[in-house]
Amino acid sequence: xxxxNVIPVFVNRGSFIExxxxxxxxxxxxxxxxxxxxxPFDRVVSPWLPMQGVAPQFDDGCIVIKGKIxxxxxxxxxxxxxxxxxxxxxxxxxxxxxxxxxxxxxSRNGKPTAAILLLETGGVRLQEANLGLxxxxxxxxxxxxxxxxxxxxxxxxxxxxxxxxxxxxAGVSSYVVMTREARLGxxxxxxxxxxxxxxxxxxxxxxxxxxxxxxxxxxxxxxxDDLVEDSLHGxxxxxxxxxxxxKPTQHRSEQVELYRRRIVALDASSQIDPLALREQWKxxxxxxxxx
Amino acid sequence: MEESQLERENAMSEHIGLRGKAWFQALTGQNxxxxxxxxxxxxxxxxxxxxxxxxxxxxxxxxxxxxCVRDGQVGLEEGxxxxxxxxxxxxxxxxxxxxxxxxxxxIIDVKSQAYGRREETAGLFLAAAASSxxxxxxxxxxHPVISFVVGQAFSGGFLTHGYQANRILALxxxxxxxxxxxxxxxxRITRRSVEDLERLGQQIPPMSxxxxxxxxLGLLYQLLHVESLLEPSRSEVDEAKNAIIAAIVDVRKGPxxxxxxxxxxxxxxxRKAGIAARALMEHQWKNV
Numbered sequence: 312x313x314x315x316n317v318i319p320v321f322v323n324r325g326s327f328i329e330x331x332x333x334x335x336x337x338x339x340x341x342x343x344x345x346x347x348x349x350x351p352f353d354r355v356v357s358p359w360l361p362m363q364g365v366a367p368q369f370d371d372g373c374i375v376i377k378g379k380i381x382x383x384x385x386x387x388x389x390x391x392x393x394x395x396x397x398x399x400x401x402x403x404x405x406x407x408x409x410x411x412x413x414x415x416x417x418s419r420n421g422k423p424t425a426a427i428l429l430l431e432t433g434g435v436r437l438q439e440a441n442l443g444l445x446x447x448x449x450x451x452x453x454x455x456x457x458x459x460x461x462x463x464x465x466x467x468x469x470x471x472x473x474x475x476x477x478x479x480x481a482g483v484s485s486y487v488v489m490t491r492e493a494r495l496g497x498x499x500x501x502x503x504x505x506x507x508x509x510x511x512x513x514x515x516x517x518x519x520x521x522x523x524x525x526x527x528x529x530x531x532x533x534x535x536d537d538l539v540e541d542s543l544h545g546x547x548x549x550x551x552x553x554x555x556x557x558k559p560t561q562h563r564s565e566q567v568e569l570y571r572r573r574i575v576a577l578d579a580s581s582q583i584d585p586l587a588l589r590e591q592w593k594x595x596x597x598x599x600x601x602x
Numbered sequence: 603m604e605e606s607q608l609e610r611e612n613a614m615s616e617h618i619g620l621r622g623k624a625w626f627q628a629l630t631g632q633n634x635x636x637x638x639x640x641x642x643x644x645x646x647x648x649x650x651x652x653x654x655x656x657x658x659x660x661x662x663x664x665x666x667x668x669x670c671v672r673d674g675q676v677g678l679e680e681g682x683x684x685x686x687x688x689x690x691x692x693x694x695x696x697x698x699x700x701x702x703x704x705x706x707x708x709i710i711d712v713k714s715q716a717y718g719r720r721e722e723t724a725g726l727f728l729a730a731a732a733s734s735x736x737x738x739x740x741x742x743x744x745h746p747v748i749s750f751v752v753g754q755a756f757s758g759g760f761l762t763h764g765y766q767a768n769r770i771l772a773l774x775x776x777x778x779x780x781x782x783x784x785x786x787x788x789x790r791i792t793r794r795s796v797e798d799l800e801r802l803g804q805q806i807p808p809m810s811x812x813x814x815x816x817x818x819l820g821l822l823y824q825l826l827h828v829e830s831l832l833e834p835s836r837s838e839v840d841e842a843k844n845a846i847i848a849a850i851v852d853v854r855k856g857p858x859x860x861x862x863x864x865x866x867x868x869x870x871x872x873r874k875a876g877i878a879a880r881a882l883m884e885h886q887w888k889n890v
Contacts (some may be wrong), residue, residue: 349882353882355878355879356875357875377887378890401808401875402875402879405873405875405877406879406880408880409879409880409884413887435757435782435783437782437791437792438792438809439808440781440782440783441780441781441782442819442872443808444761445819445863446876448765449860449863451731451761451766455738455742456742475757476757476758476761478731479730479734479761479762481727482730482732483734496727497721497726497727497730498717498758502787503717503722505787506714512719523719524722529725534725534728562735563728564731564734564735565739567682567686567689567732567736570682571683573724577720577724579667579668579720582720583720588723
């Protein structure tokens, strides 16, 4: 058809970012193989939000879907960035931990079950403060259990990004997939500006933000594994590839000596130029045996 | 809040890190970093009970080459040094039976993670993850991992240093706080006054800055009373040692995971919703 040729490519490619948290998780599975667990009809809600005048959501912003990816057992856990910034509360955290632990049990029983974490989150939900922080500690613990048997694949598509305690969850994952629109870091720009001042980090400087936290930078530095385009195909095929690859022989967060040496070698006397550091680590990555 | 309590808290916040150092010294007899390590990370092998344990503590280093960790925050060097020292112990004990793997004891008084541009540029999240990984790997390998909170244990600082422990002990004092974010920032972000936040904390235990309310969540193994956080008496140090030894014994009897945090009697009450969500997930998982 003639019309098809004049429609720009991005219209047809099917954006992943434009999907809801639920649609993102669904899109990863082989057709007809999946089912959502503890879904909105089960109405398991946060008890703490209504006490503070905040409307809860029937899935607490955490969608868990179990099924098959490339014919292999898998569970996807997706945080809905549009609900309370994708933050982790008691219930959403417990859903994550339970799903990871059940995948571990299946894996130990001879049915390796990969986990895909779709992370759009600022970290702890402050209305549930200490139960959110405790949940994140448990999420990290459960990822570390599961990744001994099956890969844990974090996908950060955007546009919320992955910040706060959940950045540690990405850090201990087997693989991290990002788009150019995604960001990954412990502290977001606003938090740094608020805590350390505008001289330390100007949160309105978009170029600065993307040069530090952006997907392209993280992948090029070796702090994430795959940069994909914002499309169903881009994200989906990367996830399939890592599910098939299985767990890596060594995880990034185990490469302590390698990163410790790099920090020793850092010149901290002034702010670090992100591009220069990226080039430096990139050339080290090709020399040293990084994964 | 009572005026005197507020004053006391303010005085305490100036002591961040000093309490960690004081207790590290009391428990190990040492108070300096190893020569190869940054001055902010104290680690030492010392005897507790009748066995050798690895003790770790992060303290302020006014001269750190990273400006955003100088008040005792946990940054790049701190994360990777903790991970390095823990993995060293893991390797040294890797062929020993579980009953002989040395306990790993984190002494905690950390303000937060480092809020710095240098840190973000060089991937602070991975340094934090590497330390968290090392603590959890020690726990999973059978090392009893005990956290002893003697001051502040905030957000990313606590996730990096201590929150992967089998058991968490804390001193029962107004100067001890375990929380996701300090009061001023939490108030700003949730658009509340600090007074409102404190009032909410009295009604909603997970929001509270009081360590006794934290104990109600079921995450804590034990609260220990002391007269002075900064200058513990000899009997108080002995009491702390005995509590840590008892925690080590308890760990060796149970599973290496964190299930105790939801199975404790207090958690059965305060974490009902999460426990129910887990039960439902377990039920539905089998049917797919």
